[in-house]
Amino acid sequence: MREINRLSIHQWLRFAIPDSQQPISPIGFLFLKLPQPPCAVLLVVVVVVVVVIVVVVVAVVVVAAAAALVVAVVAAVVKLV
Numbered sequence: 001m002r003e004i005n006r007l008s009i010h011q012w013l014r015f016a017i018p019d020s021q022q023p024i025s026p027i028g029f030l031f032l033k034l035p036q037p038p039c040a041v042l043l044v045v046v047v048v049v050v051v052v053i054v055v056v057v058v059a060v061v062v063v064a065a066a067a068a069l070v071v072a073v074v075a076a077v078v079k080l081v
Helices: 009-016 026-031 039-080
Strands: none
Touching: none
16 A cells, blocks of 8 residues: 555545546546545645734734824824814
8 A cells, every 4th residue: 555645646636546436527526535635735734824823913913003003193192182
């Protein structure tokens, strides 16, 4: 049995489908039971999720800082009036 972690995506798909069940139409793909994807794919998914989380956290911090600045400016203007 080939080691799934070392297969390319094409090899992984071919490995997931026995030769006797290779589909002749796209509908055949609806009934596949694919093995877990290679570790590289999982790593890419994890990295993308982490990057999205970091971007969201940075955006929240920037918005909070901008709101604090607006409040400070409004307070200063009110003191002048």
